Amino acid sequence: MSVISRVGRGGGGVVFIVWNHHTWCPMACKIIGSQRRARREASVLSALDHPNIVRFFGEARPAHLLMEYLDGPTLRRLIRTSRQRRLSVANALRVAIHVGAALTHVHERGFVHLDVKPSNVIVVGGRPVLVDFSTARPRTNRPVGYAAGTDLYMAPEQCRGGRVTPASDVYGLGATLYESLTGRSPFPEGTRRKPFPQLALSPLPLRSFAPAVPVALEKLVLACLAPNPAARPSMAELLPKLHEFIRTGPRMWPETVERARGRSRPVGRTATRGMRRAA
Numbered sequence: 703m704s705v706i707s708r709v710g711r712g713g714g715g716v717v718f719i720v721w722n723h724h725t726w727c728p729m730a731c732k733i734i735g736s737q738r739r740a741r742r743e744a745s746v747l748s749a750l751d752h753p754n755i756v757r758f759f760g761e762a763r764p765a766h767l768l769m770e771y772l773d774g775p776t777l778r779r780l781i782r783t784s785r786q787r788r789l790s791v792a793n794a795l796r797v798a799i800h801v802g803a804a805l806t807h808v809h810e811r812g813f814v815h816l817d818v819k820p821s822n823v824i825v826v827g828g829r830p831v832l833v834d835f836s837t838a839r840p841r842t843n844r845p846v847g848y849a850a851g852t853d854l855y856m857a858p859e860q861c862r863g864g865r866v867t868p869a870s871d872v873y874g875l876g877a878t879l880y881e882s883l884t885g886r887s888p889f890p891e892g893t894r895r896k897p898f899p900q901l902a903l904s905p906l907p908l909r910s911f912a913p914a915v916p917v918a919l920e921k922l923v924l925a926c927l928a929p930n931p932a933a934r935p936s937m938a939e940l941l942p943k944l945h946e947f948i949r950t951g952p953r954m955w956p957e958t959v960e961r962a963r964g965r966s967r968p969v970g971r972t973a974t975r976g977m978r979r980a981a
Contacts, residue, residue: 714739714836719771728771731762739836740765746838749811754804756824756833772831777878778820781885788885791915795948797823798879800830802941805875809868809937813838816866818874819855820881841867853897854887858929861898869931872940876926883919884911888927900929919947 706719706728715734722729734740744767747758757770777797781788789797801823808815817837824831837850848863849856857873860866880888888905905927908920922943928934935943 714743715765715767720768728773729759730756730769730771732767732769734765734767734836737765740767743767743835743838746813746835749813750807750835752804752807753829754800754831755807756831769833770831772824772826772833774824774826776821777823777825777830777882780825781820781882784885786885788912789882791883791912791919792948794879794882795919795944797825797830797882798875799941799944799948801832801878802875802937802944804830804832805868805871806937806941808832808838809841809871812841814841814866814868815871815874816860817851817855818871818878819852820878823878839866849898854889854899856898856900857931858898858901859931861901867931868937869934872926872934872937873928873931875940876923876934880905880908880923880927883915883923884908886911900927916947 704721704723706721709717709719709730711717714736715732718731718733719728720731721727734743740761744758744761747756747767747769748760750758756772759768759770762768775783788794801818805815805818815832815835815838817834818832822832822834824833839846839850843865845864846860846866849861850863850866851860851874855874855877857866857870860870877888888908889899889903890906905924908923909915909917922935922940926934926940
């Protein structure tokens with residue numbers, strides 16, 4: 703394989719785009735510093751098969767995970783490059799539905815993701831894809847023992863190192879949907895430097911930043927952010943409600959994606975000119 707470019711760092715590793723000379727197509731290669739963490743992530747990914755989850759092809763060598771190359775912007779970039787610095791209600795709902803479907807599959811296979819956030823969703827041709835399973839783990843009744851995830855998207859039980867369940871992912875999806883609709887975190891400005899504001903603060907009213915959001919949708923998003931896991935809707939309850947909100951909504955998604963893609967640095971075929979041999 704040949705290295706095309708470095709994509710970035712995250713999820714406990716460094717991600718490169720590589721060229722596969724056998725299939726003659728680009729792939730993503732995530733190099734993880736710890737073989738133990740790499741084996742754990744590989745074991746989760748190998749158990750999953752869903753159109754809204756990044757495809758896993760195996761290990762090229764120890765701690766080198768080969769995955770589907772996703773040529774598209776992250777949800778975080780889509781939000782930031784949208785005209786109003788937030789998605790339309792229809793587009794935000796579409797993303798949430800696809801990510802919710804991916805999480806349903808994760809839960810059915812016996813895992814929890816625990817790091818649902820806009821930068822871990824990549825949109826390819828209008829298809830949202832959930833990535834970065836470095837924090838994912840099997841569902842158990844035992845407490846985790848430490849905070850696992852990303853501060854502003856972690857459920858309170860994650861912040862405390864407690865027992866995590868699919869309800870923890872509902873919280874992350876709720877925080878992601880809130881940000882898609884408003885362009886900001888559910889918590890007041892100035893709290894990003896303080897760890898775990900969700901343990902002490904309530905989410906700000908969503909419609910104060912996005913008045914076009916229906917009152918019922920605001921209530922649903924805030925229910926996903928309930929401090930008590932038992933008070934959050936299950937994924938089976940949440941997804942039909944999101945479908946109902948979107949049923950008559952406008953179709954605006956493609957042009958939003960193209961606007962974000964136009965501001966992204968091109969990678970892929972045009973970048974193959976700069977290929978160099980991997981060591």
